[in-house]
Amino acid sequence: MRQASIPSRPSMGVLNLPEGEKKFQLTRHAPAEALRFFVKHYWIVEWDLSGQPSYQQDVLPNPCVNLVVEQQKTAIFGISTVKYSHLLEGKGTVFGVKFKPGGFYPFMKSPVSKLTGQGTSTLDILGVAPQQLEDSLLQLSDSADMIGVMDALLLERLPLQDPYVTLLNDLIDHIHRHRELTAVKQLSEYAQMSIRTLQRLFNQYVGVHPKWVIQLYRLQNAAELLDYGYASPIPELAAELGYFDQSHFIRDFKAIIGITPEEYIRRRS
Known part of the structure; x- marks a missing residue:
């Protein structure tokens, strides 16, 4: 590849x-x-x-x-x-x-x-x-x-430091660093807390569901690779980002970026 x-x-x-x-x-x-x-x-x-x-x-x-x-x-x-x-x-x-x-x-x-x-x-x-x-x-x-x-x-207007901010940044950095992390369950195991607790913290402090953050970083990584000349076929990119189904990757890409990976490549060119 x-x-x-x-x-x-x-x-x-x-x-x-x-x-x-x-x-x-x-x-x-x-x-x-x-x-x-x-x-x-x-x-x-x-x-x-x-x-x-x-x-x-x-x-x-x-x-x-x-x-x-x-x-x-x-x-x-x-x-x-x-x-x-x-x-x-x-x-x-x-x-x-x-x-x-x-x-x-x-x-x-x-x-x-x-x-x-x-x-x-x-x-x-x-x-x-x-x-x-x-x-x-x-x-x-x-x-x-x-x-x-x-x-x-x-x-x-400096508020008091909140330890949950440190925790959530550690969790999001973990998502960003590990492409193989594809499910909230994996993140809850890393955080050693229940999925429900994790969802509540993300809603209160971050504003979105942890599943969305996992998806976002995978797609941001995909777009960045394409911007800098990723040359392998789209199915290989999908697999590299942890997608077992190419159509699932394309749907997610389009949902956030607005166009398919193929259309994105054509526009960039």
Whole structure:
């Protein structure tokens, strides 16, 4: 089997990142030390398509809440269960906070599943108006200054650390590292807790079912392999990702990514 190598800089769900980086700049930044228990990273997207056609960037969901600061679109977004798209036009900047899985629960203090598939105002949870965030962040041209503003905002609202956040990140890292893990039962055995307890924790802290997270990472891995030139037939890719049935793999791929693997390859080409 000829297998493509994935670069050390992972796409983290940004579909066809090699092509996208011709249109925009994506950088990721560490938050203040005290925030790293809750926040995976900050991300900044900048683009200048002045005089050029608009560009649609597709993004796979991930098991994380994001705070997105964008002109007239600022909000806190729960997990999307399907692929979503962002249209880039003209010139612009977006600043994002990607919370760790479960990392937003201590700020929210209610089940994160309430946010799944939708957004909510920053005023409702963090007590700061969207326009205030846009005015204080998007007028800055230096990423270090933007990071400083967001650090200060979140540090003022810093909750107590919750040990379940650590547990859930360990479980999700385990899912990500082990392609052979295909069932919630396997995860419950690793966690040494019942399936029902596991489902309750994921609903409360992450916002989605653990089965969905298992499926997501397998398909994210599939898309990333295809983006970087995976050359073997689709049945071999399905088998490598732990699917015994090729049609099952194709159905799952289409359910989240919106098209079949063959269509995805054609569009990427």
